[in-house]
Amino acid sequence: MMMADIATAFPAIEILRDEPLAHYTYTETGGPADYLAFPTNIQETKSLLAYANEEKLPVTVVGNASNLIVRDGGIRGLVMILTKMNQITSTGNTVTAEAGASLIKTTQVAQARALTGFEFAAGIPGSVGGAVFMNAGAYGGEISEVALSAEVLTPAGEIRTLTKTEFDFGYRHSSIQDYDDIVLTATFALTPGDGEAIQATMDDLNARRAAKQPLELPSCGSVFKRPEGHYTGQLIQEAGLQGLKWGGAQVSTKHAGFIVNIDHATATDYLELIHHIQAVIWEKDQVHLETEVRIIGEEPTTTA
Ligand SMILES: Cc1cc2nc3c(=O)[nH]c(=O)nc-3n(C[C@H](O)[C@H](O)[C@H](O)COP(=O)(O)OP(=O)(O)OC[C@H]3O[C@@H](n4cnc5c(N)ncnc54)[C@H](O)[C@@H]3O)c2cc1C
Incomplete structure (x- = not known):
């Protein structure tokens, strides 16, 4: 196959060839990626995008693959799974996470710092980047209510900071879907609360989720959006x-x-x-x- 050998160009980054995406998706289905890369930091992600742009390789970004069906023919070009770019930090009333960080772990960091507002996401199995992309939500809360800002990589390879007004959040929608940006980090603004009460709410929501959802089998969460006026x-x-x-x-x-x-x-x-x-x-x-x-x-x- 005539294709730039991105794996040779980046020996320090884990890059697999013809790798079945079924190994990574929550549904355990999906065809192969020509190249599947696991960048571990922002610089690696930026360099991979720049190289792919130069070589005219299409680029697809995947988080935890919990809201994704990859067709059986797979994905041409470069797929980047960001779950190894997963640092989480917290200062004051904010939590900042790299895009590949688990949303569940991010809510646990907020709880450990007695910050309230993120409990709704305690059981959503996505990455932070995927959650911002989707404006993920549950039990009356959604990402739009806590997202303060995000660093994104534009398709042209520039890093920009999006502020609250630029997300254009709607039901399972954000501006990331419209501009093909790659989320690199997101910062969430929370409120001081009581650590034990926060944990109790998270436990309650997770118990309700486990009672209603088939968490014991591979799936992709809710397949369909909620149509107006119906369940x-x-x-x-x-x-x-x-x-x-x-x-x-x-x-x-x-x-x-x-x-x-x-x-x-x-x-x-x-x-x-x-x-x-x-x-x-x-x-x-x-x-x-x-x-x-x-x-x-x-x-x-x-x-x-
Ligand atoms: C059992 C189960 C329960 C679920 N419950 C809920 C729920 O309660 N509420 C809810 O909202 N969702 C739920 N989901 C769906 C899913 O977890 C969320 O939509 C989650 O936000 C997806 O994140 P992800 O990292 O898995 O995204 P992926 O599935 O990897 O990707 C989804 C989309 O986001 C894009 N994307 C991913 N990362 C980035 C990034 N860094 N930059 C730009 N684009 C990116 C991908 O290209 C893709 O188009 C559930 C799923 C499962 C399997």
């Missing part, structure tokens, strides 16, 4: 689709808004099941179920 899970249940199996994928019997991988599912199984659900709900209720999960990569060239 996705209820629509799917009422259409008789809960428990439906499609290849190795199944509409979760515990929470109909989730699709779980029960038997070596492929991304194609997931995508066909998603399309089937959308078609049935449209036919029955004239409601369009828009995907919340991000779907990237290429179709497979041959079908199984």
